[in-house]
Amino acid sequence: MSTEKKVAIITGGASGIGFAFTRSLIEAGYAVVIADMAGADKAAATLKNEGFDVIGVEADVTSVDDTKKMVAAAVETFGGLDLLVNNAGIFTSLKLKPFDQIEPSEWMKVMEVNTLGPFLCAKAALPELRKSSAGRIINIASTSQMKGAPFMLHYTASKGAVISFTRSLARELGADNITVNAIAPGFTLSDGVLATGMEEVMGDVVRKTSRSIPRDQVPDDLTGALLFLASDGAAFITGQTIAVDGGSYFL
Numbered sequence: 001m002s003t004e005k006k007v008a009i010i011t012g013g014a015s016g017i018g019f020a021f022t023r024s025l026i027e028a029g030y031a032v033v034i035a036d037m038a039g040a041d042k043a044a045a046t047l048k049n050e051g052f053d054v055i056g057v058e059a060d061v062t063s064v065d066d067t068k069k070m071v072a073a074a075v076e077t078f079g080g081l082d083l084l085v086n087n088a089g090i091f092t093s094l095k096l097k098p099f100d101q102i103e104p105s106e107w108m109k110v111m112e113v114n115t116l117g118p119f120l121c122a123k124a125a126l127p128e129l130r131k132s133s134a135g136r137i138i139n140i141a142s143t144s145q146m147k148g149a150p151f152m153l154h155y156t157a158s159k160g161a162v163i164s165f166t167r168s169l170a171r172e173l174g175a176d177n178i179t180v181n182a183i184a185p186g187f188t189l190s191d192g193v194l195a196t197g198m199e200e201v202m203g204d205v206v207r208k209t210s211r212s213i214p215r216d217q218v219p220d221d222l223t224g225a226l227l228f229l230a231s232d233g234a235a236f237i238t239g240q241t242i243a244v245d246g247g248s249y250f251l
């Protein structure tokens with residue numbers, strides 16, 4: 001099947017911030033592939049029942065085969081690919097700890113999902129994005145990387161890499177009419193954050209001492225930046241990172 005709609009893949013799109021991205025894009029008229037290692041089919045079924053063009057693909061972003069599979073599914077079902085959102089990441093399952101207590105295996109796992117993952121997804125998506133009239137890659141970073149945040153050195157280092165990756169890939173793909181940008185969320189009450197009790201540890205500090213707008217950040221706060229970067233109006237913006245954090249960090 002082919003569609004006149006623009007087509008997006010959202011990694012980690014079955015829950016949390018990724019699900020808010022999924023909903024905002026389908027409501028904006030995109031056909032969407034939810035690529036997630038857990039819950040992709042279930043999330044897609046819910047939205048399909050509401051009449052949207054969406055499919056779920058069980059995919060681990062650290063697997064070359066799975067990243068190829070998610071792109072093949074986009075082409076097979078919707079006829080191509082215009083937008084890749086690299087959202088899947090390890091964050092909410094991490095235990096805060098001093099850096100000298102982080103095991104090398106844990107460091108490697110975070111790097112694998114948060115940096116190898118976007119690289120493999122971009123590689124798999126590139127041939128189809130080149131065929132699009134306006135290809136887009138949007139990577140999800142974090143303002144923790146910009147401010148420096150203690151007790152999650154592997155995570156902040158991985159998100160620093162995401163921003164470097166964004167800038168350099170923008171340089172490589174500009175001539176293909178593909179823009180590459182990043183969104184850096186502040187501490188956001190996603191499903192994962194709410195499930196792990198992180199909010200109790202960090203919520204008050206962030207709200208009261210860090211933000212210009214002293215309220216909780218929720219996944220829907222991030223969708224405006226996503227839709228803007230995906231839009232035709234952002235065709236000449238590339239290599240940039242937009243911080244969406246209630247005015248906590250100023251670029």
Ligand SMILES: NC(=O)c1ccc[n+]([C@@H]2O[C@H](COP(=O)([O-])OP(=O)(O)OC[C@H]3O[C@@H](n4cnc5c(N)ncnc54)[C@H](O)[C@@H]3O)[C@@H](O)[C@H]2O)c1
Nearest residue numbers: 012015016017037060061088089091092142187188190192
């Ligand atoms: N929540 C925050 O405060 C916050 C702040 C800054 C940045 N971020 C970033 O935003 C993104 C989403 O965060 P969230 O809070 O919604 O997380 P979450 O834990 O609520 O959801 C993450 C989603 O990614 C999926 N996923 C994890 N590993 C995967 C893999 N290897 N392959 C495919 N899917 C995988 C999970 O199944 C889940 O659906 C992450 O990149 C995170 O680092 C989150």
